[in-house]
Amino acid sequence: MRDWWVFYLPKYLEDALTSNTSTGSEKSLEAIYNESLELSKKSQSIIPFMDDEIGRLEEESAKFVAGQLENTEFTPFRLKQGVYGQRQADVQMIRIKIPGGIISTEAMDALGVFTEKFAPLGKGHITTRENFQFHHVPLNQCPDALRLLGAAGLSTREACGNVVRNVVGSPVSGVCASEVFDPTPYLAAFVRFAVRHPITQAFPRKFKSAFTGCDDHDHVAAAIQDLTYVSQIKVVDGVEKRGFKVFVAGGTSIMPRLAKPLYEFLPEEDILRLALALFTVFNNADMLRKNRMMARLKVLVDRIGIDEFKTLVEAELEKIGPIDPKPYMDVEELLKETPPALSTNSANDNDHGADYAKWRETNVESQKQDGYFVVHVKPDRGNITAAQFHGLSAIMGKYTSGRARVSQEQNLLLRFIPEHLLHDVFDELTKIGLAEADANSISNVVSCPGTDSCKLGITSSMGLAGALKQEIQSWNGLTEDEGVNDIRIKMSGCPNGCGLHHIANIGFHGGATKGPDGEQVPAYEMFLGGNYGDINVQDSRIGTRIPRIKIPAKSVPGVLKQVVSYYKENRSSDSEKFNQFLDRVGLEGITEVAEKAEQALADVTPGSDLYIDWERTNAYKLERGEGECAV
Numbered sequence: 001m002r003d004w005w006v007f008y009l010p011k012y013l014e015d016a017l018t019s020n021t022s023t024g025s026e027k028s029l030e031a032i033y034n035e036s037l038e039l040s041k042k043s044q045s046i047i048p049f050m051d052d053e054i055g056r057l058e059e060e061s062a063k064f065v066a067g068q069l070e071n072t073e074f075t076p077f078r079l080k081q082g083v084y085g086q087r088q089a090d091v092q093m094i095r096i097k098i099p100g101g102i103i104s105t106e107a108m109d110a111l112g113v114f115t116e117k118f119a120p121l122g123k124g125h126i127t128t129r130e131n132f133q134f135h136h137v138p139l140n141q142c143p144d145a146l147r148l149l150g151a152a153g154l155s156t157r158e159a160c161g162n163v164v165r166n167v168v169g170s171p172v173s174g175v176c177a178s179e180v181f182d183p184t185p186y187l188a189a190f191v192r193f194a195v196r197h198p199i200t201q202a203f204p205r206k207f208k209s210a211f212t213g214c215d216d217h218d219h220v221a222a223a224i225q226d227l228t229y230v231s232q233i234k235v236v237d238g239v240e241k242r243g244f245k246v247f248v249a250g251g252t253s254i255m256p257r258l259a260k261p262l263y264e265f266l267p268e269e270d271i272l273r274l275a276l277a278l279f280t281v282f283n284n285a286d287m288l289r290k291n292r293m294m295a296r297l298k299v300l301v302d303r304i305g306i307d308e309f310k311t312l313v314e315a316e317l318e319k320i321g322p323i324d325p326k327p328y329m330d331v332e333e334l335l336k337e338t339p340p341a342l343s344t345n346s347a348n349d350n351d352h353g354a355d356y357a358k359w360r361e362t363n364v365e366s367q368k369q370d371g372y373f374v375v376h377v378k379p380d381r382g383n384i385t386a387a388q389f390h391g392l393s394a395i396m397g398k399y400t401s402g403r404a405r406v407s408q409e410q411n412l413l414l415r416f417i418p419e420h421l422l423h424d425v426f427d428e429l430t431k432i433g434l435a436e437a438d439a440n441s442i443s444n445v446v447s448c449p450g451t452d453s454c455k456l457g458i459t460s461s462m463g464l465a466g467a468l469k470q471e472i473q474s475w476n477g478l479t480e481d482e483g484v485n486d487i488r489i490k491m492s493g494c495p496n497g498c499g500l501h502h503i504a505n506i507g508f509h510g511g512a513t514k515g516p517d518g519e520q521v522p523a524y525e526m527f528l529g530g531n532y533g534d535i536n537v538q539d540s541r542i543g544t545r546i547p548r549i550k551i552p553a554k555s556v557p558g559v560l561k562q563v564v565s566y567y568k569e570n571r572s573s574d575s576e577k578f579n580q581f582l583d584r585v586g587l588e589g590i591t592e593v594a595e596k597a598e599q600a601l602a603d604v605t606p607g608s609d610l611y612i613d614w615e616r617t618n619a620y621k622l623e624r625g626e627g628e629c630a631v
Helices: 004-008 011-018 029-042 051-065 071-080 105-118 139-151 184-194 268-283 286-290 297-304 306-317 353-363 386-399 419-431 461-473 476-480 553-570 578-585 588-603
Strands: 083-085 091-096 102-104 123-126 132-138 164-169 207-212 227-236 239-248 260-267 364-366 372-377 383-385 403-406 412-418 489-492 506-514 520-528
Touching (some): 102 105, 105 132, 105 139, 105 383, 227 260, 239 268, 260 306, 353 364, 353 372, 386 412, 412 419, 520 553, 578 588
Parallel strands (some): 489 506
Antiparallel strands (some): 083 091, 102 403, 403 412
């Protein structure tokens, strides 16, 4: 008898999930890859679904549970299927790749079904790499969960592990007025070329990449990617030629580095040739295999220099013949956007009240297509419930072109909405609790899950994110200031940087300190002056860590207010941005604010609230396991 939930599936999912499924079988990496490439030519999903892989996951999971397969062998295999071990025993996190951040109406609905069936927390989470993550899924439920996703055109393949991770794209690709050209078909070709490729299956470490069509505004955090392609047009003999500016070797974590330019102009036909050359150089770097913690591409470039690295890449290019990306660029159906018709009647926003007016001002931007608008949706800390997934799917089907995008800010963008339908969209978002204004303001605090689920987490960064949002919303007039509202805050529960704290104007990463009685206190280190997105890739920068200071977690909201107030009261003019202010006055004044918070620990008494992390009830204890990022 079928499970109850099958009867509630859309028909396309029911058909896929109730059909006979093949069992896993051993195939060579080359055979799997060739099959994947052939499927990609026929599929409108960017990553083709292969049920053989899920059958093998069932087999390998059963062997592991029975003690017939060592963890050292099972874990790398499991990770390639997008199934990641959690802090909590016997449950998994499933990470869904969303290449380019593109999600269809059907896929959004399927995520709602997935949440109802497989997610005990009743929610999914948008990550800073445009993935969706779902937590606390038992291992024996993972195969059915992945088949449900595959039926909706979604994939978890190589969302984890030392492989090519999800490829980030601009959430406004195709609608941004300053876009040179939309690189999404090229992004699709790159994804299809890289996934399941024999050479990408056991890299020294993970490989992160991005495509963007704009070189005047960084929508993809280009400077912290291993590889970024930026659309360019070059005139050759009077003819416009498409190509890409290429940046390599960016990254954060304990050794943050900004990406370096590799080519000013790479012809469009060479994107896959270059990708293969880069993959080969990275894969062959034996020096990186000695220590997984120092094995990213940035480490190789740091050690040998960008010039020597380019020499190695070009030596590989000489061995690689043409690789035409066009056979893998067909995403016409995926990119087809059929928006509602425009109205000849002009909208009257004055009749809709103050809440709508605020939302319209802060969450809506015009597209390059006349009459159409993008709406920014701001889920609480990137979390979306089952009802919200279904509600979003209904909104997308009725009021948009049928496609949405997720962003690295953990937001969602609805596109191609006619002006006369904006208020209807606001009303529908209000019904599902997603009509919060200020989607791109200081209150849009970005965070990784931290100790909620991550083995490497030191602090409850998600709890702090909620506390900071509440603190900011209590500031009354302070957030009406444009300079204050432009500040971006990001945090991570450990130094690894999944919350992108290195490139925030104000960033925090989790740590631990001690009270006067020697007991542990959850704390944060603070970074100031990071940046991405203002002008172009080269203007990104890593924030400066305030040295030797750990701010107790419960003191961070107060410190934040003091830092922001210090900026507002001491800037040279209303137009002086936060980073400009820091460049002018230095960090001394703000360091004093942080020092006072740290020094307050000396007066802490046993049982103080400082010994308890955000959204926790028990006394804090540093419990950090061995993560799977480097397995």
